[in-house]
Amino acid sequence: MIIRPAKKSDADIVPELMLQAMEEIIFNFIGKNDIEEAIHFLTKFFSEPNNQYSFENTFVIEDEEKNIIGSLTAYNGDDLDKLRAPVLKYMKEHYNITLQPENETEGNEYYLDTVSVSPSHQGQGIGSLLLKHGIEFAKQNGYSQVGLLVDLDNPNAQRLYEKLGFLLGKETQLVGGSYNHMYINF
Template sequence: MTIRPAKMEDHDIVPEMMLQAMEDIVFAFIGKEDVEEAIQFLTHFFRRENNQYSYQNTFVAVDENDDIWGSITCYDGGKLEALRTPVLEYMRSRYGVDVTPENETQAGELYLDTLAVAPSAQGKGIGSALLQHIIAFAKAQHFSQLGLLVDFENPNAQKLYERVGFKAKETLTFMGGEYYHMVYNLR
């Protein structure tokens, strides 16, 4: 397995994985529970630059045939507003959804927005490998911490993050859900 930066051409696989990681949130963004529309929404942004779901902010785990097994999307928390603006504008213009989500990150934090592993590859260490890659990336970029939100109702994900070294810092409400804000201190 190799981890590489995502390419725009990965748009046929990665958005579906992203949806796996953030299903209810995307449904709130598009105003309906429609899997196909949610994938189209994420694909729209994955293929474009300068937004929080862009291929520019994504790494993928691939096998020797370059088949994608997992993805991780993260960005500088200090750039949240700029990266989120095109998403909110699109939500308003295309879906009539006018919301301003709570800030889930802040400056100084590399924010891990989505982590997903293909169902056929789960339990093989892909998620842990992607997390280790992002920890090294965050250190090299001189971030003080790596942060993420994990749903109260997803204890398996929380255990994975804890095994890697993340600690629950606080609880947050985001788009109507309850989450732990977990951090990995890099200093």
């Protein structure tokens, strides 16, 4: 397996993976529970630069046959407002949604926004490999902290993050959901 930076041409696979990790959030962004529209929304942003869901902020993991089986989207938490701005603008213009989501990162961290693994490869350590890659990337690029949100209703994910060294931070809200911020300091 290999982890590499995503390419724009990965847009035929990665947005579907991303949707697994944040389906309810994207449904709120588009104002309806429509999987096809949600994939279209994510594909648009994955394919474009300078936004939080861009290929520029994404790593993919490939199996031995070069099939993408997982993805990690992450960015400098200090850039959240700038990266989120085109998403909010598009929501307003195309869906008449004026949602102002809470900040998912407090800034001053490498924020792991979305970690997702193909259903056929879950339970094989792929998510852990992606998370470890994100942590190592943060270290190599001078970040002093890595952070993420974990859904309060997902104790299995929280246990995985704790095994990787994440500490439990404060509870936060995001688009109607309740999450714990978790972090690793270096």
